[in-house]
Amino acid sequence: MTVECFSEDGVASLPVYLVGKGGIDDARLDADVRRWIGETGFRGSAGEVMLLPDNKGALAGAILGTGDDKPGTPFITAHLARKLPEGNWHLATDAGDDGTLALGFALGHYRFDRYRKADRHAPRLVCPTSADRSQVERIAAACYLTRDLVNTPVNDMGPVELEAGLRALAKTYGASVEATIGDELLAKNFPMIHTVGRASVAPPRLLDLQWGRDDAPKVTLVGKGVCFDTGGLDIKPAAGMLLMKKDMGGAAHVMGLASMIMDARLPVRLRVLIPAVENAISGNAFRPSDILTSRKGLTVEIGNTDAEGRLVLADAMALADEEEPELMIDMATLTGAARVALGPDLPPFYCTSDSFASALLDAAENVHDPVWRMPLFDPYDRNLSSSVADLNNAPAGGMAGSVIAALFLRRFVEKAKEWAHFDIYAWNPKEKPHAPVGGEAQAIRALYEMLSRRFPA
Known part of the structure; x- marks a missing residue:
């Protein structure tokens, strides 16, 4: 995926001045600009954009207010992408x-x-000379890919189309992809992936991408x-189904993260496993109280x-675990409880390594991609118990x-x-300067930063 927001070097462009509150006294600004700021009442509030005319009434530049530079607004220039008219621009301060x-x-x-014409042509920015343009484009492209996948409805992003998307990504970077589909899942011992997806007209599948040298550290x-989740026989209410096209957000996220790893050629042996299913309803849908035997051999009572x-993650993770990777990361739109605890913008993660958590939290702060560590509280493990199986997938209690x-x-x-687990939301419910309402990439910039430090190219 390409990012087409930057102008080519050497093109004529108009200046954008970044001005905080009280910017009328900013000595770096031309006297005419300071005078215009004062006469128009520009306050320099965060995200405030004002266009500047020349003495003939033509467009001469723009001012972007940065406010008090408080934490939480690191991507202040996102306002420019949404508010500037078409043309080429550069940052002048x-x-x-x-x-x-x-x-x-x-x-x-x-x-x-994808489904409607863009309402206008967007402006372009001359990438600042001190910025690593290839790195910026790599990260932005991964976020675009993740957002696009999540935003696409299941009629165009079912298990078949998700496989096609992974194969396209693999082709770009010379990776291989194998797919285990339908009843072949039973033959190769992925029973829970098969059970969850068998009621759909699109056969369930396990997608397996591999890239990198065999002797490199395994990540x-x-x-x-889950390309759409009706809830199965424990069917969701209508309101609960409205956003269920995003239930494959975990797959979208690992594809976005994988694109950055491969594009940067990090020295790892990368494997991406995606159980791609639709949790549909038909005569052969699995039922509450069914007992499933997992790939690992553990039996699971369906609460x-x-x-x-x-369930589908468990079979895929059991496969991943068999080859003893140095690092396993799973990402999933897994629970509403995570949203109740931390809201839509702060994804929790769980991990078995304090050093991993420390490195990730530092990386997250550095790249303004917030995450929050939650506890693997051992006493709660007993809540998974079942009287008839090794564990229950949804024990009573609700806490x-x-x-x-x-x-x-x-x-x-x-x-x-x-191992680390991310319980993401993958959705932005409110408009932000750098993120429209819709699919959102969470934690993958932080993870990429951490991995880049750990496995430098």
């Missing part, structure tokens, strides 16, 4: 981290226009690919068919839902040296 400023513009430039990404994501889901997944990880 030094405002700090040029890489972040360039990425903010790129993220704000995103539009999901495995597992993404929940609720709407807790299907952890600590995100923690208990993470503990369920931990049962399927033994050999991986480090």
Whole structure:
């Protein structure tokens, strides 16, 4: 995926001045600009954009207010991508981290226009010379890919189309993809992936991408690919189904993260596993109280068919664990409990390594991609108990839902040296300068930053 928000070097462009509150006294600005600011009442509020005319009434530039530069607005230049008229622009004042400023513009430039014409042509920015343009474009393209996948409805993004998307990504970077489809899942011992997806007209499948040298450190990404979730026989209410096209958000996220890893040629042996299914309803749908035998051999009593994501992840994670990766990361739109605890913008993660958590939190702060560590609280593990099976996928009680889901997944990880689970939302419910309402990439910029430090190219 290409990012087309930057002008080519050497093109004529108009200046954008970044001005905080009280900017009328900014000595870096031309006297005429300061006079115009004063006479128009420009306040320099964060995101405030004002166009500047020349003495003939032609467009001469623009001013972007940066406010008080409070934390939480690192991508202030995203406002430019949404408010400037078409044309080429450049930043005329030094405002700090040029890489972040360039990425903010790129993220704000995103539009999901697959199903309708774009309402206008967007402006372009001359990428600041001190910014690493290839890195900015790599990260922005991954976020675009993730957003596009999540935004696409299931009629165009079912298991078949998700496989096609992964194969296209693999082709770009010379990776291989194998797919285990339909009843072949039973033959190759992925019974829970088969059970969850068998009621759909689109056969369930396990997608397996591999890239990199065999002797490199093994990094495995597992993404929940439930392309639509009705809830199964424990059917969701209508309101609960409205956003269920995003239930493959985990798959979209690991694809976005994989694109950055491969594009940067990090020295790892990358594996991406995506159980791609639709949790549909038909005569052969699985039922509450069914008992499933997992790939790992653990038996699972079905307490609720709407807790299907952890079932398909468990089989995929068991496969990943068999080859003892140095690092296994799974990402999933797994629980509403995570949203109750931390809201839509702060994804929780669980991990078995304090050093991993520390490195990730530092990386997240550095790239303005917030995450929050949650506890794998061992006493709650007993809540997974069943009187008729090894564990229950949705035990009664309703408390600590995100923690208990993470503990369920931990049962399927033994050999991986480090494991981390991300319970993401994958959706932006309110307009932000750098993110429209819709699919959103969460935690993958932080993960890429951490991996780049750990495995430098």
